[in-house]
Amino acid sequence: SLLHRARFTVSAARLDQLPAPTTAEVCFVGRSNSGKSSAINVLTNQRRLAFSSKTPGRTRLINLFGIPDPLDPDAWLGFLVDLPGYGYAAVDRAARDEWAEVLGGYLHERSSLAGVVLLIDIRRGVTDLDRRLARWIALRGLPTLALLTKADKLPYGQRIQAAARARKDLADIGTLTALPFSATHRIGLDEAAAHIENWISP
Ligand code: GDP
Numbered sequence: 455s456l457l458h459r460a461r462f463t464v465s466a467a468r469l470d471q472l473p474a475p476t477t478a479e480v481c482f483v484g485r486s487n488s489g490k491s492s493a494i495n496v497l498t499n500q501r502r503l504a505f506s507s508k509t510p511g512r513t514r515l516i517n518l519f520g521i522p523d524p525l526d527p528d529a530w531l532g533f534l535v536d537l538p539g540y541g542y543a544a545v546d547r548a549a550r551d552e553w554a555e556v557l558g559g560y561l562h563e564r565s566s567l568a569g570v571v572l573l574i575d576i577r578r579g580v581t582d583l584d585r586r587l588a589r590w591i592a593l594r595g596l597p598t599l600a601l602l603t604k605a606d607k608l609p610y611g612q613r614i615q616a617a618a619r620a621r622k623d624l625a626d627i628g629t630l631t632a633l634p635f636s637a638t639h640r641i642g643l644d645e646a647a648a649h650i651e652n653w654i655s656p
Contacts, residue, residue: 455647456521456655460498460534463520469559472516475566478532478654479518483557483587484573486539489603492637493573494519494536497647507539514538514549516556521654532568532654535560540583561590569597569653571646576602576616576634580623592628599649600624605634605641613641 466472482504484490491504503519517536523529537557561567570591574584580600591598602620605613613634620632631649635642 455497455499456524456531456651457497457534457647458499459524460500460503460519460521462503463518463530463533465515465517467515469516469556469563472564473518475564477530477566478568479535479564479566480532480569480571480650480653481535481537481560481564481567482571482573483537483561484539484603485575485578485581485583486541488539488573488575489601489635489637490536490539490573493571493601493603493635493646494534496637496640496643497650498534504536507541514553516560533566534650558590561587562594567594567596569599569650571650572598572600573603574600574620576605576608576613579616580620585624585627588624588627588630592630595628597653598624598628598630599646600630600632601635601642601646602632603635603637606636606639 482490482494486507491506494504519534520530521532523531538553588598600620602617617632617634624630633642633645
């Protein structure tokens with residue numbers, strides 16, 4: 455997979471620190487502990503490319519992982535963008551406001567954004583904030599891929615039910631695919647990778 459070539463490129467604390475929006479970006483958003491970093495790591499086949507929300511430091515930043523253009527090693531084909539997770543920030547008002555500004559600003563303004571991967575713990579299901587985010591993405595006319603993470607924790611039948619429920623919960627919200635996904639058991643991996651590659655290099 456093209457995604458296996460991804461490598462850490464740059465971190466940004468603010469939107470004005472991001473590189474010029476010249477190539478396609480696919481961003482990853484989700485609650486803290488939703489399995490976002492595990493998903494990025496398995497999709498890129500790298501054990502520690504993205505860091506868990508439990509790791510202090512880089513987790514409050516926007517982290518960009520560049521995918522080198524196979525035809526031109528000096529150029530990027532696109533970026534995977536790891537946005538700060540939400541949830542923990544709710545304890546601290548200043549941090550929450552900062553998060554909302556960074557994430558809202560990125561989703562709203564970033565002209566190079568091609569698609570959004572929304573990480574949702576399959577047992578928790580779609581939250582209000584997930585819905586608001588998905589609506590915001592749809593208003594921009596961008597597609598969302600909802601990955602229902604940790605699907606290995608449910609038996610097959612319940613996984614399918616949870617996916618149907620998530621599709622229903624997000625049904626009024628633009629272009630959407632919802633897939634059961636597991637980083638540990640590689641469930642939904644090929645299908646998720648195909649969507650993301652197609653957004654980066656159609
Ligand atoms: P993040 O905070 O959203 O980046 O989430 P992490 O990727 O750090 O995952 C949060 C917790 O869920 C960790 O304890 C992971 O080991 C666990 N986890 C993540 N993905 C999976 C999965 O596919 N299956 C299972 N069983 N646990 C997972």
